Amino acid sequence: MSESSKPTPALGDLEVAVLEVTWETPECSAKEVHERIGQPRGISLNTVQSTLERLHRKELLTRSKRGHAYRYTATVERERLIASYIRETLGRFGGDAVSSLAAFVEAVEDIDEASLARLEEELRKRRQGRRDQ
Known part of the structure; x- marks a missing residue:
């Protein structure tokens, strides 16, 4: 299956917020993401780590081990992901x-x-x- 024919994965609000952080700060750790969006929302570090793992499984993030922690980077640009959602939505309505x-x-x-x-x-x-x- 080509990259463009893969369905775009459904994303929850927290996943979108985490992606926003990774677009602004490539190679960020779970702790850094938690400081930016988890703490202000009252979300635990474990929840942020789980969200990063889900995005990694959805192939929207890559990760590399640095010391004892993973560093995460987005695999898709913000504009490309949005465009993918728009194309899929328009395609669902007949593509006129x-x-x-x-x-x-x-x-x-x-x-x-x-x-x-x-x-x-x-x-x-x-x-x-x-x-x-």
């Missing part, structure tokens, strides 16, 4: 390009001007990349 585009426009309706400018720039780059091929 016009309806999908309309849904996307609806979803970004309340986006701020700076983000819209970034989106327009990204679209411009993608179009240019296609022309250059």
Whole structure:
């Protein structure tokens, strides 16, 4: 099964929060993740460790042993994971390009001007990349 055809794993709120930490701080330990999100939420270190292990089994994190602790790194970029969820969701509704585009426009309706400018720039780059091929 190719990487792009693998279903994107379902994620809970804590798993998403842990991924956010690993995107911001590559090679972080369970203790570091716990300090950032576990303590403020009143979650135990064991719960954070279990969440890191689940994300590792889902192949969203890699880990390497450093001393007595594992260090975790995300295996997928934030944007790619989000894009995967969007593609899967749109595909579940028949893949009609016009309806999908309309849904996307609806979803970004309340986006701020700076983000819209970034989106327009990204679209411009993608179009240019296609022309250059």
